[in-house]
Amino acid sequence: MDIVYTPGEPRDARLPTIFLAGPTPRKERPVPSWRPAALQILADTGFNGNVIVPEPAPGDGWPEYAEQVRWEHRWLNRADVVLFWVPRDMVTMPAMTTNVEFGMFMRSGKAVVGAPRHAPHMQYWEAASHEYGIPYSWSLQGAVGAAVAQATLPTGSERILSRPVAWNGGYVRVETTKYLDKLGKVRWYETVRRNTFGDIVSVFALTRDRQVVLVSSYRVPHDAWVVEKPAGLADRDGEPAEKLAERELAEETGYGGGTPMELVLRGPFNAGASSDVMSVFFTKDVVQLHEPQLESSEDLRTLLVPLDGLVEFVERPPANQLVDMKLLAALPVLHSRGLI
Numbered sequence: 138m139d140i141v142y143t144p145g146e147p148r149d150a151r152l153p154t155i156f157l158a159g160p161t162p163r164k165e166r167p168v169p170s171w172r173p174a175a176l177q178i179l180a181d182t183g184f185n186g187n188v189i190v191p192e193p194a195p196g197d198g199w200p201e202y203a204e205q206v207r208w209e210h211r212w213l214n215r216a217d218v219v220l221f222w223v224p225r226d227m228v229t230m231p232a233m234t235t236n237v238e239f240g241m242f243m244r245s246g247k248a249v250v251g252a253p254r255h256a257p258h259m260q261y262w263e264a265a266s267h268e269y270g271i272p273y274s275w276s277l278q279g280a281v282g283a284a285v286a287q288a289t290l291p292t293g294s295e296r297i298l299s300r301p302v303a304w305n306g307g308y309v310r311v312e313t314t315k316y317l318d319k320l321g322k323v324r325w326y327e328t329v330r331r332n333t334f335g336d337i338v339s340v341f342a343l344t345r346d347r348q349v350v351l352v353s354s355y356r357v358p359h360d361a362w363v364v365e366k367p368a369g370l371a372d373r374d375g376e377p378a379e380k381l382a383e384r385e386l387a388e389e390t391g392y393g394g395g396t397p398m399e400l401v402l403r404g405p406f407n408a409g410a411s412s413d414v415m416s417v418f419f420t421k422d423v424v425q426l427h428e429p430q431l432e433s434s435e436d437l438r439t440l441l442v443p444l445d446g447l448v449e450f451v452e453r454p455p456a457n458q459l460v461d462m463k464l465l466a467a468l469p470v471l472h473s474r475g476l477i
Contacts, residue, residue: 138180139187142194144208150315150323151298153186153288155179156216158238159223160230161192168229171222171277178281186288189216213238214313215325216247217299220284222277223252223259244269246302246310249287251280298323308332308370329411335371336403336416338382341467342367342392343421343477347444350392350423353458354437364440364454365461366417382418388430390439395423401470406463417467419476444477 141147147154157175162168172190179188189212193199200208213219219242225232242248243265250266251274252259266273272283292299298315305311314326331337342350356363369385371378379398387393402417429439442450447464454460471477 138184142190144200147187154216155284155288156189156212156219158219158221159235160232171224178278182285184285214303217301218284218288219248221250222280225256244305246305249284333370334374336414338378338416339366339368340382340386341419342386342423345422348441349444350390351440352389352437361459363459378416391425391427391429392423393426395420402467
């Protein structure tokens with residue numbers, strides 16, 4: 138076990154890393170630190186990893202405050218687990234900074250919380266831990282045990298060492314992935330993952346008079362209208378991708394009733410930033426069956442573009458609109474299979 142005191146660095150960053158977050162005694166409040174007891178429990182478990190201790194090593198002094206904050210934030214984000222032990226005492230260790238840190242990481246998926254039963258002002262911590270599935274213990278030993286179990290979960294990969302979550306939202310999460318580069322050096326990479334049940338699907342739908350069914354959507358990240366194929370996220374557990382494709386085409390455009398959905402293309406499309414994979418389905422001879430059935434959050438309009446003019450449409454998009462470059466990705470495959 139490598140104990141890393143501020144402002145140190147682990148000898149082997151490949152190992153699982155636990156950050157000991159919680160109130161720290163100050164000179165004006167001379168009470169014993171709780172962290173030596175945590176380190177002893179960790180040693181007793183046989184934990185083979187790094188333990189980040191945001192205190193100077195015994196006998197050393199504190200670094201400059203801004204340097205300490207930068208160091209702590211760096212390792213809070215890089216740690217595989219942030220173990221919060223909160224022996225709060227409103228006079229000697231009020232743990233105000235710890236409150237802020239918990240707010241930063243309570244939705245991360247990598248927090249573990251513990252506090253003595255007598256610690257005041259922990260009701261919100263308990264409620265939030267229950268809400269977000271955070272392990273919560275009344276004993277330091279229990280909290281340490283939960284942290285070790287979480288830090289040593291296998292990833293099933295030779296190069297990915299861990300995937301600690303930096304932020305977890307309603308639809309996406311950001312992971313600070315720890316991995317080995319081609320030289321075996323440890324690096325960290327920020328990866329976006331969706332909180333969904335499978336691939337994104339999109340539909341290349343062709344009407345009986347060879348027009349491509351498209352939608353123009355207001356896309357918040359670009360603050361612009363973007364022309365793209367009807368598409369959707371796998372938001373129902375267990376729904377086959379073909380059924381999702383049919384449903385999205387009908388909901389977004391009202392079109393359907395064509396040939397069965399055929400998978401023509403599948404793969405990543407933004408591999409440098411996210412783990413998204415898209416499955417592109419093809420159907421032809423579709424007709425408009427009803428009006429679009431849009432969700433309140435969807436702001437889009439249906440438009441038809443002649444298949445023979447699709448490339449020109451992408452090259453010269455309508456005024457004040459962007460065009461999704463993936464519109465053309467399926468064309469060579471469709472031609473080679475004789476589908477269009």
